[in-house]
Amino acid sequence: MIQQSAFDIYCEQLNSIYRSIETDLIVNIAKKLNKYNGIKGSLQWQMDKLRELSDLRAENTAIFDGYNTYGTMYDVFSGVMFGNLDFSEINRAYNAGLSKLTAEQLKASPLFRNAVEMARSEFNANNIKLIRNNSLTSANQEFMNILNQVYIETTEQIYDYNTCIARACGKLADKGITAAQYQRKDGAIVNYSIEGVVRRDVMTALNQFANDSAFNSAKEIGAEYVEVSQHFGARVNLLDPIANHAGWQGFVYKIEGHDSKYRNLEESTGYPTDYLGLGGINCRHRMFPFFPGISVKKPIMYTLADNEEQQKLVTKQRRYERAIRETKREIEVYKELENKEFLKSAKEKLNRQVKKLDRYCQENDLKRDFSRERIYLQGGKKR
Numbered sequence: 001m002i003q004q005s006a007f008d009i010y011c012e013q014l015n016s017i018y019r020s021i022e023t024d025l026i027v028n029i030a031k032k033l034n035k036y037n038g039i040k041g042s043l044q045w046q047m048d049k050l051r052e053l054s055d056l057r058a059e060n061t062a063i064f065d066g067y068n069t070y071g072t073m074y075d076v077f078s079g080v081m082f083g084n085l086d087f088s089e090i091n092r093a094y095n096a097g098l099s100k101l102t103a104e105q106l107k108a109s110p111l112f113r114n115a116v117e118m119a120r121s122e123f124n125a126n127n128i129k130l131i132r133n134n135s136l137t138s139a140n141q142e143f144m145n146i147l148n149q150v151y152i153e154t155t156e157q158i159y160d161y162n163t164c165i166a167r168a169c170g171k172l173a174d175k176g177i178t179a180a181q182y183q184r185k186d187g188a189i190v191n192y193s194i195e196g197v198v199r200r201d202v203m204t205a206l207n208q209f210a211n212d213s214a215f216n217s218a219k220e221i222g223a224e225y226v227e228v229s230q231h232f233g234a235r236v237n238l239l240d241p242i243a244n245h246a247g248w249q250g251f252v253y254k255i256e257g258h259d260s261k262y263r264n265l266e267e268s269t270g271y272p273t274d275y276l277g278l279g280g281i282n283c284r285h286r287m288f289p290f291f292p293g294i295s296v297k298k299p300i301m302y303t304l305a306d307n308e309e310q311q312k313l314v315t316k317q318r319r320y321e322r323a324i325r326e327t328k329r330e331i332e333v334y335k336e337l338e339n340k341e342f343l344k345s346a347k348e349k350l351n352r353q354v355k356k357l358d359r360y361c362q363e364n365d366l367k368r369d370f371s372r373e374r375i376y377l378q379g380g381k382k383r
Contacts, residue, residue, distance in 0.1 A: 007083060007210070007286075010076045011203050012371050017067050018131075018198040020376035023329055024063045025139050025177050025194075027377075030169045030336040032056055033146060049147055053140050060139050064132055073120045073128075080206050081116055082107065084214035084286050090221060093291040099221040109220055112213070119209045127201050131179045135194050138178040146172065166334060166342045173329035195325075204281050211271065211279045214287050218255060223289040225262060227252045228269060231284060232302055233310035242270035242277040245285060246307035250300045252290050313364050320357040321372040327353060328375045 032052055087103035094102045101109070146168040153164045176193025183189055192200075218226055230250035237243035253265035270277020271287070278285055290297070302310075327350045334343035354373075361368050 007080065007206070010079050011199075011206055013072055013076055014069070014202045015195070015199050016371075016374075016376050017069055017072060019195050019325070019374075021063060021067060022135075022177050022194040023332060023375050023377055025060055025135065026169070026173055026329055027332050027336050028059055028063065029056070029139060029143050029146070029172065030165075030333045032059075032143065033150075033165050033169065034337050049144065053143065056143055057136055057140055060136055064136075069128060070120075070124060073123065074116065076206065077116045077120050077123075077209060080210045081112065081213050082217070083210050084288050085217055086288065089291065089295060090289070093221075093223070093289075093294045096291075096294060098291045098294060099223065101221045106217060106221055111216060111220055115213065119205075123201075123205050127205065131194060131197055131201075134179045135177050142172055142177065162337070162339060166337055166339045169333045169337065170330050170342065170346070173333045174326040176326075176329075200282055203284070207283055207286065208279045211287050214289065215255075215272070218289040221289065223291060224256070225252050225254055225290040225292065226265060226287040227290040227295065227297060228278060229286045229288070230298070230301060232307065233314045234285070234302070234307050235311060236304060236308045240276065241268075242274050245277075245283065246302070246304050248278070249285055250298065250302075252297055313366060317357070317360065317366055317369075318372070320353065320360060321369065324350065324353050324357065324373045325375050332375070332377065 032055075085103075085106075090099055090101075090103045090106065093099035106112075146165070149168055150161065150164040153159050154161050158164075159167065175191075176195060178191045179194040179197040180192045181189055182192065214226065217223075228249055228251060234246040234249050235243070236246045241247060248269045251268070252262050253268055254262045255265055258264040258267070265271055265278075265287075266273065271279050275281055277283070278287065289295075327346055330346045331343060331350065334346055357373075358368065360366070
């Protein structure tokens with residue numbers, strides 16, 4: 001059975017690839033812009049831009065093609081498929097007459113033979129291709145935006161050419177390449193970077209797959225109950241019981257109907273129909289087949305108040321981590337532009353950010369997650 005830390009490692013495998021892709025795209029834009037020596041004749045400049053756009057998309061497509069995302073996805077989905085199952089417990093339940101199948105029989109069941117390939121293909125078709133296409137289009141648009149901004153600022157003599165390029169590329173490093181847009185309820189449009197979309201979609205897809213596999217396994221072996229995991233910092237929503245993960249985590253539920261001891265799974269957690277509940281967007285909770293008399297239920301460890309406080313602390317930690325990653329991308333951009341002044345300033349900012357995060361974690365008894373502070377470059381280099 002996969003522990004949460006191991007599950008996070010599976011998610012990080014894909015997250016790190018796409019962080020590397022995003023950094024490579026931004027650095028490649030800076031590289032393209034660095035070849036200009038300034039804005040000269042406007043007609044020639046515009047013709048150059050059109051040629052560069054075509055070249056840029058081809059180069060950025062090659063960046064995507066240089067990473068084995070499809071093969072990695074197969075390994076990751078394979079790893080989490082039976083991650084929510086305790087095979088020794090299933091065998092004990094079989095010997096006690098509570099399971100229709102042994103663990104080996106379950107793994108050989110036709111139900112699961114093609115599940116990994118189907119899940120990977122669906123994720124590739126519905127998520128990865130869309131992220132790729134949106135990112136390539138967005139990268140070209142960012143290139144155009146920077147050139148137009150530089151044209152205005154240099155012709156109006158607001159800044160010199162090199163300063164304009166450094167400022168614009170630095171902002172892009174902070175913002176990231178847009179991979180998706182969403183409209184909030186108030187009508188505002190929110191842009192999600194490649195990293196943001198992948199982190200959300202990868203965790204959601206893998207957790208859904210692990211939970212679906214556990215749910216289907218439970219039904220295949222005849223288990224009537226599942227236990228839902230619990231973790232510190234689960235989201236709190238006092239207005240919606242399904243969205244209030246801290247309220248339903250850690251309990252045992254009946255898959256079909258309910259009885260005097262256990263509530264119904266779907267009514268209590270929203271699984272599998274409500275995207276705000278168990279297995280929904282950004283949900284980290286997992287379910288496991290539960291056999292009364294065989295399985296030992298874990299005690300409830302966290303109160304609603306504890307969760308709410310921890311959620312606030314971790315949310316702030318994530319903001320610090322994101323700022324560090326953005327500054328590290330800035331540093332790579334300024335290296336490409338060979339701008340020593342901006343590079344020195346960014347390194348000093350990074351040093352302040354790291355110290356601030358370290359102090360915050362110490363003061364609030366939080367563990368630093370160094371994987372969330374890293375960026376990755378082509379060839380797997382970490383920064």
